[in-house]
Amino acid sequence: MTGRIVVLLSVALGFPATGVSQNLDARNTEVNDFKTHFSTPEYKSSKEWEAHKAHLRRQILSAAGLLPLPEKTPLRPRVIRRLEYEEYSIDVVLIESLPGYYVGGNLYLPSPHLRKSPSPAVLVPHGHWKHGRLEDQPSYSVPALAINLARQGYVVFAYDMVGYNDTRQTPHSFESPQYALWSFTPMGLQLWNAIRALDYLQSLPEVDGGRLAVTGASGGGSQAIFLTAVDDRIKASAPVNMVSAYMQGGDPCEEAPNLRLETSNVEIAAIAAPRPMLLVSCTHDWTRHTPVEEYPAIRRIYDLYGRGENVESVQIDAEHNFNRQSREAVYRFLAAHLQPGVSPSKLAEREIQLPREEDLLAFPKGDLPQGTENLDQVFQSWRVMTRLETENLPPGELREALRGVLGVDADAVTESRLDGEKLVISRASAHDRVTGNWIPGKGSPVLIVDPVGADIARRSDLAAAVIRAGRPLLIIDRFQPSQKRADEARFSSYFLSYNRSDEAERVQDILTALSFVRTQAKGTPELIGVGGGGIASLFATAVSTLEIDLIADLNGFSGSDEDFTKRFFVPGIQHAGGLTAALRLVKSLRATIPVSGPRRPLPGLGD
Numbered sequence: 316m317t318g319r320i321v322v323l324l325s326v327a328l329g330f331p332a333t334g335v336s337q338n339l340d341a342r343n344t345e346v347n348d349f350k351t352h353f354s355t356p357e358y359k360s361s362k363e364w365e366a367h368k369a370h371l372r373r374q375i376l377s378a379a380g381l382l383p384l385p386e387k388t389p390l391r392p393r394v395i396r397r398l399e400y401e402e403y404s405i406d407v408v409l410i411e412s413l414p415g416y417y418v419g420g421n422l423y424l425p426s427p428h429l430r431k432s433p434s435p436a437v438l439v440p441h442g443h444w445k446h447g448r449l450e451d452q453p454s455y456s457v458p459a460l461a462i463n464l465a466r467q468g469y470v471v472f473a474y475d476m477v478g479y480n481d482t483r484q485t486p487h488s489f490e491s492p493q494y495a496l497w498s499f500t501p502m503g504l505q506l507w508n509a510i511r512a513l514d515y516l517q518s519l520p521e522v523d524g525g526r527l528a529v530t531g532a533s534g535g536g537s538q539a540i541f542l543t544a545v546d547d548r549i550k551a552s553a554p555v556n557m558v559s560a561y562m563q564g565g566d567p568c569e570e571a572p573n574l575r576l577e578t579s580n581v582e583i584a585a586i587a588a589p590r591p592m593l594l595v596s597c598t599h600d601w602t603r604h605t606p607v608e609e610y611p612a613i614r615r616i617y618d619l620y621g622r623g624e625n626v627e628s629v630q631i632d633a634e635h636n637f638n639r640q641s642r643e644a645v646y647r648f649l650a651a652h653l654q655p656g657v658s659p660s661k662l663a664e665r666e667i668q669l670p671r672e673e674d675l676l677a678f679p680k681g682d683l684p685q686g687t688e689n690l691d692q693v694f695q696s697w698r699v700m701t702r703l704e705t706e707n708l709p710p711g712e713l714r715e716a717l718r719g720v721l722g723v724d725a726d727a728v729t730e731s732r733l734d735g736e737k738l739v740i741s742r743a744s745a746h747d748r749v750t751g752n753w754i755p756g757k758g759s760p761v762l763i764v765d766p767v768g769a770d771i772a773r774r775s776d777l778a779a780a781v782i783r784a785g786r787p788l789l790i791i792d793r794f795q796p797s798q799k800r801a802d803e804a805r806f807s808s809y810f811l812s813y814n815r816s817d818e819a820e821r822v823q824d825i826l827t828a829l830s831f832v833r834t835q836a837k838g839t840p841e842l843i844g845v846g847g848g849g850i851a852s853l854f855a856t857a858v859s860t861l862e863i864d865l866i867a868d869l870n871g872f873s874g875s876d877e878d879f880t881k882r883f884f885v886p887g888i889q890h891a892g893g894l895t896a897a898l899r900l901v902k903s904l905r906a907t908i909p910v911s912g913p914r915r916p917l918p919g920l921g922d
Contacts, residue, residue, distance in 0.1 A: 341746035342820060343797035347813035349563040349570065353579035355612040361619040368586050371578060375544055377719030378574040378812075379506045380498025380697070380890050383704050383712065388414050390515055394422075395677045398670055402426050403465035405670065408472075409481065409677050412511040413696060415688045419481025419677050420474035420512065421448060423465040424521060430468060435526035435653040436516045437464055438542070438549075439473040440509060442533030442637070443566060447479035449672050454636040455532065458675075460645075462667045467646065468654060470522050474512045476534065476568060477501050481677045482508075485690045488567040492880045495572055495811075498720070498890040499697050502541075502571040509542045517548065525550070526653045530645050532556050532595075532637035537569040537580070544586040551652045553645045555595040555637050558584045560609055562601035565809070572811035572886030576722050585613045589622035593629065593648040600635040639664050698889075705892040713896055718858045720887030722815045723823045725860050727830040736773075738789070740831045749824045749831075751791035759838025759864075760787035762828055764848035768792050777843065787836040791828050793848070794820045811886055818851060818883045825855035829863070839864055846870065850883045857900040865901060 347353075358364040376382040388411070395407040406422040425434065441457050444450040448457045461471040478487025478501070487501060494500065509529075517524040528551040531539045536557025543552040558580050564570055575583075584592070594610055596602035602609070610628035617623045629644040646662040673679035688696065708716065718725060724742065731740045738753040751769040761781045765772040769790040772778060781788045796804065796817055804810045804817075815823070825842070832840050841864040844852025849868035856865045872878050874894025879885070892899070 340748040340794075340797075342794070342814070343800050345746075346800050346803045346810075347575075348803065348807050349565045349809050349812070350561070351563075351813070353560050353563075353581065355560065355579070355581045355585075355609075358616060358619060364588075364616055364619055367582075371582060371586060372545055373715070373719055374573065374576065374578070374722075375506075375541060375583065377716070377887065377891075378498070378571040379503035379541075380500065380571075380701060380887065381503060381507060381510075381545075382716055382719055383708065384510075385413075385507070385700050385704055387511070387514065390511060390518070392515060392518075396674070398674060400426075400668065402429060403462060405675065407675060407677050408515075410511060410515050412508045413693070413700070415696065416484055416693055417482065417677075417683075417687070418474055418508045418512065420472055421461065421675055422519075423461040423469075423471040423473070425465050425468050425470070429466070430521065432521055433523035434468055434470050434521055435528065435649075436470040436472070436519075436522040437649065438509070438513055438516060438527070438529045439471060440529070440531040440535040440538035440542075441473065441476060441479070442531065442535040443476075444533075446672070448473040448475055449480065449675055451669055454634065454638050456637070456642075458669055459639075459664065459667050460530075460637065460642050463642070463646065463664050464649075466665070467650070467657070467661060469649070470516065470519060472512055472516050474508065476538075477505050477508065483681075484683065484687055485693055489690060490567065492884065493876050494694065495886040496876055496879050496884075496889040497694070497698050497701065498571070498887040499694055500571045501568040502574065504693075504697075505538060505568045506541050506545070509538055510546060513542070513546060513548060524548070528552065528649055528653060530555065530649075532641070533635065534564075534566055534569060535637075537564055537566075540580060540584045540587075543590070543592075544583050549587075549590070551591045551593075551649060552587050553593040553595065553648055554584060555641055555645070556597055556600055556602050556635055558594055558596075558605065558609055558613075559601040560612075561604065563812075570809040570812040573720065573722050573815070574812045576813065576815065581609050581612055584609075585616040587626075588613070588617045589620040589625050591625045591648070591652040593627045593645065595641050595644055596628070596630045597633045597636060597641075598630060599633065602630075606630050701890050702892075705890070705896065708892075710900060710902075713892060714858055714900055716891040717854065717888075717896055717900070720891045721819045721822050721854065721858060721885060723819065723826055723858060725826055725858050727823075727827045729827055729830050729834070731831060738831075740827055742827055747820075747823075747827070749791055749794075749827050751789055751828070753835075754782060754788045755835070756782075756785045756787040758784075758786045758836075759841060760789065760832040760836040761841045761843065762825070762832055763788070763790045764793075764825055764828075764842070764844045764852050765790065766793045766847040777845070787832065789828055789832055791824060794824050816885050819885050821848075821851045822855045822858070822885075825851055826859060829855070829859060829861055833861065841866070844868060847882070853894075853897050853901065854883075857897040 390410045393409045398405040475482035529539045530553035532555035536554035539554040543549045596605035650657045736752045740749040844867045853867040
C-alpha cells in the first residue's frame with residue numbers, strides 16, 4: 316500500500332558514485348555458482364516445508380517466465396507418420412506449444428492387444444547427447460527406454476529439447492540482455508514445452524490422466540524435476556543422474572536468472588514430496604554422493620508427511636548414463652506405483668528393433684515448413700503473450716510477479732548496530748549489510764536513497780532540510796559489488812541463476828531500510844530517491860507492504876528495454892510489467908514534476 320507519490324522526471328544530476336565498504340556483506344563474500352556445494356536446510360514440519368515449497372514453485376515459474384502461466388493455445392497435434400510393429404507403434408508427432416512454434420516428438424503406443432485402456436503414460440525428456448530423443452548407445456538410449464515401456468503397457472512421449480532434431484526454430488542456446496528482461500530463455504521455453512507435452516499426453520484417449528509420470532537423465536533429469544515441481548499432474552518422477560548438491564546443471568536449458576536463489580536441485584527435486592520419486596545415481600559423476608547426502612536430505616522432507624517410503628534411491632556403478640541397469644530400475648519403480656501387480660519377469664529389458672533415424676523425424680532433411688517462425692519472431696510472440704498476461708493481473712498478483720523477478724523480501728526482519736550516526740542494518744536470515752547514517756528525530760521518518768553515498772548526501776541541502784524539520788532521517792549507501800562479485804558476474808555464464816543483479820539488491824536494501832525505520836519511528840515513512848536512486852525507490856515502493864510517501868526522481872527513465880539494460884538491469888522486469896506495472900502499483904500517483912538544474916530541496920519537507 317502506498318501514500319503520497321511524486322515521480323520526478325529529470326536529467327542526471329552528475330554526482331560521482333561513492334559508498335562505504337561492504338566487504339563483510341554476504342552478497343559480496345558468498346557468491347554462488349553451479350558448482351557450489353549447497354547444504355539442504357532442515358525443516359521442522361510439513362507446514363514449514365509447504366510454505367517454502369510454495370515459494371520455490373513461484374521462484375521456478377518466475378525464472379522461467381511462466382508466472383503467470385501463459386494461455387494454453389491449441390496444440391494442433393499432427394501425426395506425420397506411423398511405424399507399426401507387433402507389440403507397439405511409433406508416431407512421429409508435431410505439437411504447437413505456442414502458435415507457430417513446433418515441438419517434435421515420438422509417441423510410443425502399446426499394440427491394442429497389449430494395451431489396457433486407459434493406460435498409464437510416461438513423458439521422456441532427453442539429455443544432452445548428440446542425437447537427442449534418437450540417441451541409441453549402450454550407455455544411453457531413448458528408443459530402448461520408450462519401446463520397453465510401451466511393451467509394458469505405457470503410452471510414452473519422447474519429445475525434443477529446444478534446438479534438437481525437429482525443434483529447431485530456436486537454437487539450444489540463446490541469450491541477450493533484452494531476452495533476459497523478458498524472461499525469454501531456453502530453460503523457460505523448454506519448461507513450457509514440457510507442460511504442453513504433458514497436455515498432449517493427457518489429451519489422448521488411450522491415456523489415464525491420473526497416472527502420468529516423467530523420467531529423464533542428465534539434462535532430461537533437470538527437466539523432470541522442474542516439471543514435477545510445477546505440475547501436480549505428475550504422479551511419479553524418476554530423475555536419473557542429475558539431482559546433486561555439488562553440480563546444478565551448467566547448460567542454458569538448466570539455468571535461468573533467479574532460478575536457484577538460496578536453493579539447489581535437491582530442494583527442487585524434493586518439491587515432489589509426497590508423490591513417489593526414484594533417484595537414480597551413478598558412482599562416476601556428480602551424483603556419486605546421492606545415497607549418503609542428497610537422498611537422506613530429500614527423505615527427511617518426505618518423512619515430514621509420514622511418507623518416507625515414497626522416495627527411493629538406486630546407485631549404478633558406471634559413468635554418467637541412462638544405461639540398461641538404470642532403465643530397469645525405472646521400470647521396477649514405475650510398475651510399483653502405476654501398475655502394481657505386474658510380474659517382475661515382464662520388467663526385464665529386451666532387445667529392440669531400431670527404426671531408421673529419418674523415419675523417426677518430421678523433418679528428416681532438416682527443412683522446416685515455409686513460414687515457420689525464427690528466433691526473433693518467437694521472441695516477439697513471447698513478448699506480446701507475456702505482456703498481455705501481465706496487463707490483466709490484479710494488483711496483488713502483479714506485485715507478486717514483480718517481487719518474484721526482483722527476488723526480494725518485502726517484510727525483512729532486521730537487526731542493527733549504531734555507532735554515533737553510523738548505522739549497519741542486516742537481515743539475520745541473509746547476512747547482508749546496509750550501511751548509512753541515522754539521525755533520530757520526531758514525526759514521520761525520511762529515507763534518502765542517493766547514489767552519491769550516505770556521507771556526501773548527509774551534507775546536502777535536502778538532508779539539512781529534513782534535520783531542520785526535526786524529523787528522523789536515514790540515508791543509506793548504494794550497494795556496491797566487491798571485485799570478487801564483479802568478476803563472477805562478468806565471467807560466470809550463470810551468475811544470475813544463483814545471485815541477484817546489483818539493481819535488485821539495491822531494491823532489497825531500500826526495503827530493508829524501510830523495515831528498520833518502521834521499528835524506530837511512527838508515521839508514514841517518506842522515501843526520497845534522487846539521481847540513480849529514484850528508479851530503485853519506485854520499484855521498492857511498488858512491492859512494499861507499507862504505506863509510503865514517495866518522491867522518485869527517474870531522471871528521464873522511460874521504461875524501454877534500452878533503459879532497463881543500461882540503467883536498471885533486472886532480469887524478468889519487463890516480463891513482470893516493467894515501469895508500467897510499478898506506476899500502476901503506486902496508484903496514488905499525484906503528479907509528475909520535471910526538475911532540472913542544480914540540486915535543491917524536494918517537495919514535501921516543509922522547508
